[in-house]
Amino acid sequence: METDKLKRIFRQYLLGQAGKRESDTIDSWYQSFDNEPVAPLSREQEEAIRREIWQNIQPELERKKVYYLKRSLAAAAAIFLLLAGGLTYYMVNKSAPAYTEIASAIGERKTIQLADGSQLTLNAGSVIRIPKDMSKERRLDIVDGEVFFDVKGNPAIPFIVQSGPLTTTVLGTAFNVSAYKGVNRMSVSVTDGKVSVQKAGGSADVLVKDQALTYDRAKKTATVDAIDKSLLGWRQGTMVLNDASFDDMVVLMQKNFGLSLTTSEVKIRETRYTTELSTTMDPVKAAEVLAAIHNLKIEVTGHVVTLHK
Known part of the structure; x- marks a missing residue:
């Protein structure tokens, strides 16, 4: 009964037929969302929710030509969140893989062994996210910093490193990724094997041993040259x-x-x-x-x- 009552009040609000008391209550309730932290969604999740919102409001738009005010649009979004919140929670918390965040302190170099046999060395002030279950997916995210990878080969599950606009894919190799947030130049340097580096919205470059790709964040351009091994001196x-x-x-x-x-x-x-x-x-x-x-x-x-x- 309470759910039906709420739906009726929201419908009246959208059509401009709610009383002042109900309207003020809904306005205050919606404004409270400004203070609530919102969990980030992936691009695919945002698109799925956008489509479902449209499918819910399109029939009403065809039946009634209503000039919605800002608060009406806000309430429409709030209604959808109320009715579909359970589904969204499931999508975000159940479907998405669980990750562990690992960080190195200022001046610290940290070496970790992954469950798949790969070894990672973090440069100072670095932060990475690693999937808790690597039996299904080996996709890591460099949030900030520089990491040297010695990857254990597994053709069935490629090893993927996301670092901002660059996505590096390997089967088994050793390579370095420098991706400090505050540094304009990023780089992927291969010391053994072969990797593919995909640029956001662009083509992919294949790097072999002793090659490095340097990416300019400001210009959004990349160049491939011989590796400068002195830049890997941080490990020593x-x-x-x-x-x-x-x-x-x-x-x-x-x-x-x-x-x-x-x-x-x-x-x-x-x-x-x-x-x-x-x-x-x-x-x-x-x-x-x-x-x-x-x-x-x-x-x-x-x-x-x-x-x-």
């Missing part, structure tokens, strides 16, 4: 800057040494930076070496390092 405790922008350098120094680099000088921001630093160095000492190589000076306040001429 070396942070490498190779023609890095100031902003990219700031991210890597923070991830490796916990320092926040800043400057008020435009010329310093426009400079490109190239150097190698041992990650075992004292953080301030590392900043001093970086500054000296580029003829700069530093001022240290806590964890903040200001660069100047």
